Amino acid sequence: MTPAAVAVLGAGAVGGMLAARTGALVVATERSVAAIRASGLTLVHGDRTTVSHPRAVERLEEPVSLLVVAVKAYDLDAALARVASAALDGAVVLPLMNGLEHVDALRRQLAASDTVAQAAAPPVVAAGSIGRLEALSPAPGVVAQRSAGDAVVTAASRELDAGALTAVLAPLRVPGIDVLGAGDERAVLWEKAARLAVLAAATVASGRPVGALREDGVWRPRLDAALREACAVAAADDVTLDPAAQWAIIEAMAPDLTTSAARDAVAGRPTELDAITGSVVRAGGRLQVPTPALSALLEEAACRAR
DSSP states (O other), rough: OOOOOOEEOOSSHHHEEEEEHOOOOEEEHHHHHHHHHHEEEEETTTTTOOOOOEOOSSBSSEEEEEEEEESSGGEEEEEEEEOOOGGGGGEEEOOOOSSHHHHHHHHHHHHOHHHHTTTSSSOOEEEEEESSSOOEEEEEEEEEEEESEEEEEEEOSSSSSSHHHHTTTGGSTTTTTEHHHHSSSHHHHHHHHHHHHHHHHHHHHHOHHHHHHHHEEEEEHHHHHHHHHHHHHHHHOOOOOOOOHHHHHHHHHTTTOOOHHHHHHTOOOOHHIIIIIIIIHHHHHTTTOOOOOHHHHHHHHHHHOO
8 A cells, every 4th residue: 555645743822723724634533534624724924824635544554655644742652543553564653742842752662662663664753843833723623823933843863864754755845834854953942942932831820921921020030031041951951942042932932932731721721831841941950950949930930730
């Protein structure tokens, strides 16, 4: 059987946006699959609304060349249970998830699968990140993209050369999505994780959007201190990040922008605070870099999210 080009595991904000733009096969929960089969996949972006009709299945059985994993960290195990190991023979698995620890977790889980371990061509897990995207999924089969420009997918692989990675990512290069290759997996993860670790914890702890935080005389110094700590941890992990450049990105964000962790906390849903901010704090402990400001934000956010 000839592999399908790409499948997306998860039909939330990121996965739904990718599937709507690329036509990828959607692998999702029974509720999301039923909604997509019944009414299609609706993408609202600015004043434009499009409805696409990608195939949607509850379990991936057919082989694919690329599997994009776009689920919350706490849903990863359940999501992988919806993927037959044989479907990943020779595939590239690209997680577009938050934090620092999921790439290694995916490698461990796939290596532990007997079917995958015995495959002629075991899957390759690459590091990925998606940026310049603010989106939410208010209902199954519906994605609202609030950010105005194109989303940017960045990927790197320690197992594939640049040409091979470029080729397998080709189905993601469509209008509305830029795709960039990078040379270092850790750099791909840290570039977003350092900034998001601060913003996720601060927006949850304060209940306020980014604009209010950066203009506040108390919160701005707290964010600045935490961001410097996150960049110091990255440096200890051999990834150079400039705190001033990270602040410039935050300054350019829309004032009403918040994080998915903050939206989840308000709605009483589980949050990714541990996967996002917790992973950076744990990295600081492992690399012997103190993170008192970031740890304080995480503790406050965790208390508020309970």
